[in-house]
Amino acid sequence: MERAYNIPLRKSFRNAPKYKRTNKAVAQVKNFLSQHMKSDDIKLGKELNDKLWEKGIQNPPHHVKVVVTKDDEGVVKAELEGVRAAIKKDAKPTKTADKKPVAHAKVSKTEIKDVPAVENPA
Numbered sequence: 001m002e003r004a005y006n007i008p009l010r011k012s013f014r015n016a017p018k019y020k021r022t023n024k025a026v027a028q029v030k031n032f033l034s035q036h037m038k039s040d041d042i043k044l045g046k047e048l049n050d051k052l053w054e055k056g057i058q059n060p061p062h063h064v065k066v067v068v069t070k071d072d073e074g075v076v077k078a079e080l081e082g083v084r085a086a087i088k089k090d091a092k093p094t095k096t097a098d099k100k101p102v103a104h105a106k107v108s109k110t111e112i113k114d115v116p117a118v119e120n121p122a
Contacts, residue, residue, distance in 0.1 A: 001070045004081060007032050010062045018058040025052055025060035029078070037068060037076045045079035 012028035013021040029052070030042045052060055065081040 003068050006063055006065050008063045009060060013060060022053055022057045022060040033076055033078055037070050039074045039076045041075045043077045047080040047083040048078055051080050
């Protein structure tokens, strides 16, 4: 299940002291998602977390737009709108199979020609 929300944050941190405001905003995002998605297992994405902490602990954003997905096990993952989470693949392609063999030519010392040194007329 996938949904998009615009989460209001201003009321949650308005009466909080300045040194706790972004912490209150993060808690509000988790609380909002647990109520609307009916799950207690909430995971916030990296970009969403960076957006909340972008201006520091004293100035969180007033609202944030998120895209939320809930899997079959009840795990809710929230990510900032417009950012797609990278899906990890189980099987990684081997790097050695993709490379072409390169033949290195060996140069013996006898094949190197002597180059006369250029003298500077100083």
